[in-house]
Amino acid sequence: MNGKLRTGIFAAxxxxxxxxxxxxxxxxxxxxxVTGMSGFTRVQEIAPDFNLGLYGGDELTLSDLAGRxxxxxxxxxxxxxxxxxxxxxxxxxRTYRDDGVVFVGVDIQDAEEDALEYLAEFNVTYPNGADxxxxxxxxxxxxGLPVTFFVSKGGIVERRWVGAxxxxxxxxxxxxxxxxxxxxxxxxxxxxxxxxxxx
Numbered sequence: 001m002n003g004k005l006r007t008g009i010f011a012a013x014x015x016x017x018x019x020x021x022x023x024x025x026x027x028x029x030x031x032x033x034v035t036g037m038s039g040f041t042r043v044q045e046i047a048p049d050f051n052l053g054l055y056g057g058d059e060l061t062l063s064d065l066a067g068r069x070x071x072x073x074x075x076x077x078x079x080x081x082x083x084x085x086x087x088x089x090x091x092x093x094r095t096y097r098d099d100g101v102v103f104v105g106v107d108i109q110d111a112e113e114d115a116l117e118y119l120a121e122f123n124v125t126y127p128n129g130a131d132x133x134x135x136x137x138x139x140x141x142x143x144g145l146p147v148t149f150f151v152s153k154g155g156i157v158e159r160r161w162v163g164a165x166x167x168x169x170x171x172x173x174x175x176x177x178x179x180x181x182x183x184x185x186x187x188x189x190x191x192x193x194x195x196x197x198x199x
Contacts, residue, residue: 088167
């Protein structure tokens with residue numbers, strides 16, 4: 001093999017490697033973090049209907065709540081950030097439930113005994129149940145916990161928060177939905193430090 005051919009092959013190989021590395025770097029830089037992905041397809045869309053078997057034996061159907069604002073919180077007892085937001089969600093529910101808002105907790109990838117202990121520990125009184133087959137989780141695009149969706153009286157997911165949500169944010173968005181208004185500001189919020197990917 002002569003020197004020119006060898007140099008040409010080396011140059012072509014080098015360009016190929018550099019091109020591949022550039023492509024990989026571009027792909028990695030354009031990936032959305034998992035917190036950005038959890039439920040992002042639902043914002044500004046109609047909230048998928050579901051039937052949720054509640055702890056205690058009743059059943060809740062989302063479409064039966066039409067005309068009322070709904071806060072849907074996905075959680076699990078093993079999720080540390082879920083524990084951080086539990087009291088704030090419960091306090092907001094107790095404050096505004098007489099104004100027509102409904103809170104719904106969707107427990108996923110959890111043992112019933114652990115879930116019931118969690119609900120008792122935080123004295124959670126709004127409806128909660130287990131997504132046993134994972135259908136609700138899939139329909140809402142949830143890939144980590146906690147995730148909270150704020151649904152308008154018209155059934156549209158107006159806001160989404162990924163990670164433990166501050167109580168003040170829950171209150172702000174709930175007040176807007178009760179008033180029949182679209183909450184001001186960003187449509188989505190996230191706290192990546194207070195978020196856990198599903199196992």
